Amino acid sequence: MKSRPTRWLGAVAAATLFTLAANGQDPLTRKELDKRLDVSLFEATKVGTDLYNRGRNEEGCYREYDGTLRIIVPLLDHRPELQSRVANALKQAAAEPSPQRSFTLRGAIDDVRQTLNPRAAMPSPAPTPPRVPSPAPVPPKVPAPAPAPAAATKALWERLGGETAVKAVVHETVAAAAKNPKVNLTRNGKYKLDDKGTANLERLLVELVSSATGGPLKYSGRDMKTVHAGMKITEAEFNAMAADLNDVLKKHKVGQQEIEDLMKVIESTKKDIVEK
Numbered sequence: 001m002k003s004r005p006t007r008w009l010g011a012v013a014a015a016t017l018f019t020l021a022a023n024g025q026d027p028l029t030r031k032e033l034d035k036r037l038d039v040s041l042f043e044a045t046k047v048g049t050d051l052y053n054r055g056r057n058e059e060g061c062y063r064e065y066d067g068t069l070r071i072i073v074p075l076l077d078h079r080p081e082l083q084s085r086v087a088n089a090l091k092q093a094a095a096e097p098s099p100q101r102s103f104t105l106r107g108a109i110d111d112v113r114q115t116l117n118p119r120a121a122m123p124s125p126a127p128t129p130p131r132v133p134s135p136a137p138v139p140p141k142v143p144a145p146a147p148a149p150a151a152a153t154k155a156l157w158e159r160l161g162g163e164t165a166v167k168a169v170v171h172e173t174v175a176a177a178a179k180n181p182k183v184n185l186t187r188n189g190k191y192k193l194d195d196k197g198t199a200n201l202e203r204l205l206v207e208l209v210s211s212a213t214g215g216p217l218k219y220s221g222r223d224m225k226t227v228h229a230g231m232k233i234t235e236a237e238f239n240a241m242a243a244d245l246n247d248v249l250k251k252h253k254v255g256q257q258e259i260e261d262l263m264k265v266i267e268s269t270k271k272d273i274v275e276k
């Protein structure tokens with residue numbers, strides 16, 4: 001569902017741009033226009049970061065970035081490659097879950113700023129893109145260094161290593177969880193996870209990760225609430241499974257940023273899986 005309340009922020013950015021472009025006596029040179037685009041994008045990152053970090057409003061941040069980038073795209077026709085990278089990032093983000101979509105668009109904004117103005121006088125407002133605090137009101141984490149723009153615009157699925165890597169991680173995580181009494185995967189033997197059942201579960205998990213991280217595989221299973229209803233999964237059991245996944249990702253030397261991004265996706269399913 002799309003909420004509209006923050007659309008006006010994008011409109012403000014548009015108005016700023018068009019006013020800037022229309023005000024001058026002389027037509028703007030390309031260089032001047034690029035400089036002004038950079039200023040507008042800088043302003044958008046300030047608003048987005050603030051919404052995300054202080055307002056805890058990921059939706060608002062995403063809409064701000066989305067609106068701003070949609071206005072910028074037609075003004076990048078002198079840089080067709082950059083223009084197509086931004087258009088792809090917009091498409092990719094629209095299919096991504098929260099908060100990954102905001103990261104993707106922030107990566108695209110940084111990409112535009114970096115490309116148009118590599119020695120930008122005005123650095124981005126925060127040391128990082130809105131690499132957000134966790135949803136719970138915990139003390140803010142030390143922000144991770146901003147990833148290189150190229151890496152940030154790649155789908156999380158690619159950054160995790162694609163299908164082969166995700167399959168291996170899922171396989172090992174399910175094996176670890178099946179052995180872990182703190183997870184109690186079979187719910188005291190109620191679910192028979194034989195070879196066929198396990199293979200099916202792994203296939204669905206790979207699909208789920210793919211669909212949530214910009215991969216090509218569509219999820220064909222049931223929704224998380226329906227599947228886990230009645231299993232009485234506790235938060236501690238959920239966390240134990242997440243910890244197993246975390247260990248496997250580390251063992252596979254997956255990057256810290258990618259681990260954090262994937263853990264956020266997993267975390268977002270908690271409310272549907274854990275039963276009070």
Ligand code: HEM
Binds near residue numbers: 185204205
């Ligand atoms: C302690 C935590 C968890 C336990 C004990 C648990 C247990 C189970 C069990 C027993 C099944 C098989 C159900 C059946 O055969 O009908 C299942 C299915 C599934 N689980 Fe979990 N689960 C847990 C956490 C998670 C998490 C964190 C995810 C993903 C984010 C997940 C995703 C799935 C999927 C995709 C299926 C298959 C869906 C389908 O059959 O359509 N589970 N889970």
